[in-house]
Amino acid sequence: MIFGGKQVAAPIRWAMVGGGRGSQIGYIHRCAALRDGNFALVAGVFDLDPERGRSFGVELGVEAVRCYPTYREMFAAEAEHPDGIQAVSVTTPNNTHYEITKAALEAGLHVVCEKPLTFTVAEAEALQALARAKDRVVGVTYGYSGHQMIEQARAMVAAGELGEIRLVNLQFAHGFHSAPVEEQNPAIRWRVDPRFAGPSYVLGDLATHPLYIAEVICPELRIKRLMCARQSFVRSRAPLEDNAVTLMEYEGGAFGTVWTSAVNAGSMHGQKVRIVGEKASIEWWDEHPNQLRFEVQDEPVRILERNMGYLHPAALAEDRIGAGHPEGLFEAWANLYDRFAVAMEATDQGDAERLSQIRYPDIAAGVEGVRWVANCVRSADSGGVWVDYV
Structure with missing residues (x-):
């Protein structure tokens, strides 16, 4: 449609x-x-x-x-x-x-x-x-989260096509700030200044995007505890991080990982969401947002395409142009608006x-994003220890 x-x-x-x-x-x-x-x-x-x-x-x-x-x-x-x-x-x-x-x-x-x-x-x-x-x-x-294939992923998980969810593997790791570019760019400078950015840089600026997408796809998962380590490879950015790795234990036994970075040299964007179930996995990459990779154990990989009749109705509700024509960030944001x-x-x-x-x-999603960052910072600043999610 x-x-x-x-x-x-x-x-x-x-x-x-x-x-x-x-x-x-x-x-x-x-x-x-x-x-x-x-x-x-x-x-x-x-x-x-x-x-x-x-x-x-x-x-x-x-x-x-x-x-x-x-x-x-x-x-x-x-x-x-x-x-x-x-x-x-x-x-x-x-x-x-x-x-x-x-x-x-x-x-x-x-x-x-x-x-x-x-x-x-x-x-x-x-x-x-x-x-x-x-x-x-x-x-x-x-x-x-306004991309239609996120709705397809959500519908597939809800229908049990992946089976019980075991792993949530998230990343948002680009390379555009692998050098101290903020020295010449005021639009970036405030993002690495705690007075303006808050308690984190890439955790709050980048990681909360795939985290929310995972929440949309797997709404039943609840974080039980997490462990985070963060680094400032461009040292002038300390105490704010430009790279971080977070491990998450979910209630019910699923496990999650989040790699967040602005110093992944050579990467254009690097935002990927992979959900692994007992029977199959799905993967979405924002550099190819009109596609969803569907991998069933012992079967060939399937690439599901936007605006095709085999998709769930929720994944077709906001299409703006026919299949084969790529839609991008502006369309995703327009869907949200x-x-x-x-x-x-x-x-x-x-x-x-x-x-x-x-x-x-x-606003509940906004609160949860702030809560996740706060727990990550608490874990990292305590030496990268496991902390109960509060």
């Missing part, structure tokens, strides 16, 4: 905090949110420099008077506007996520927040409680049934 229609009755009036001129992540958010007409960008705080932000916002088609100097001014002014914003995306450095998301929720807005959601579990849980009290949606941009839109509209309408039918990386 080729996906192409709007998912909500009227576009959700949407704003951005961050994502100004030259921001790669801001561009991805806008392309994803606006692709299917489910959001309309009507306001924003696009830059720390108000004039620069206003100029960029006007270039995007936002009225100059709705390009604000600060997020607090925007939330206050938009609350008085006859067509004020309903949702906001937070695309700023990590250290600002908590305060901006908190202020947005207090203003009665839905939120899409970059990960990690916060620095600490306590902060993340506070936002979760606030979102529940305000009955607002908080989406977290685990963007790779469409789900965010449906969740926001259903919440505003009090439609619990419709809301229950949509799955997206919500």
Whole structure:
């Protein structure tokens, strides 16, 4: 089925905090949110420099008077506007996520927040409680989870095609930061500074992506305890790591490994998710996101392709173009933004049934990502010991 229609009755009036001129992540958010007409960008705080932000916002088609100097001014002014914003995306450095998301929720807005959601579990849980009290949606941009073949993998595990799950093997290991590139690139520099990035670099920035995908594919698995070792091969990045290995024991006996690295020299991206069961295995690689490798013991390897009739209906629901045409990151993010839109509209309408039918990386996923990083850091900083998952 080729996906192409709007998912909500009227576009959700949407704003951005961050994502100004030259921001790669801001561009991805806008392309994803606006692709299917489910959001309309009507306001924003696009830059720390108000004039620069206003100029960029006007270039995007936002009225100059709705390009604000600060997020607090925007939330206050938009609350008085006859067509004020309903949702906001937070695309700023990590250290600002908590305060901006908190202020947005207090203003009665839905939120899409970059990960990690916060620095600490306590902060993340506070936002979760606030979102529940305000009955607002908080989406977290685990963007790779929007690829359709993730839905196919989830359906195959649920159907028992792999048998009992034994191993979860995850990696996100690229090589683009194998040298101290942050010395010349401010966009990378903040990511290796604890004041802005938080308690980790690659664990929070990279590892939480395949971790969430594994949670989507194998929702029944629960981490019992883990052990993590982390290194700073570019020594100026210490105490933040640019490489880490994590071992995980799941309740019920399954075992997991996560290799996360920004110094895997020569690797373009290196994000892979492999799920091993007693009968078969599946593997997804984000450099070939339209394919899912299916390996049954004693049978030839099968490569399942996107948009083919043999796939599970859930893996066909968001196709945008026919089989053989590659879809990529922008489509995956657009799929997530469409789900965010449906969740926001259903919440505003009090439609619990419709809301229950949509799955997206919500605030619970954001809390879990923060919790996982905190446990990894606790283990690594204690000498790489096993710690109970709390």
